[in-house]
Amino acid sequence: MRIGGTWVHSRQCLSRGQTGCCDSSPNRHARAHAAETAHPVVHSAQRGEDRNWCYVDEVGFLIE
Numbered sequence: 001m002r003i004g005g006t007w008v009h010s011r012q013c014l015s016r017g018q019t020g021c022c023d024s025s026p027n028r029h030a031r032a033h034a035a036e037t038a039h040p041v042v043h044s045a046q047r048g049e050d051r052n053w054c055y056v057d058e059v060g061f062l063i064e
Helices: 029-037
Strands: 010-013 019-021 041-044 052-054 059-061
Touching: 010 029, 019 029
Parallel strands: none
Antiparallel strands: 010 019, 010 041, 041 052, 052 059
């Protein structure tokens, strides 16, 4: 987006709200943010997706 690269999917940090690219994207900004800030849980920022992911446990889940 901002850097002109290719983003496959976007993930939003549930602690801070920062949006970054997923692990399928070349730069993996969401994972880098999680590692730098200890904010391991993200939500899919893709329209129609309601998935969450924890980078610590490497598991997807839904919040009800």
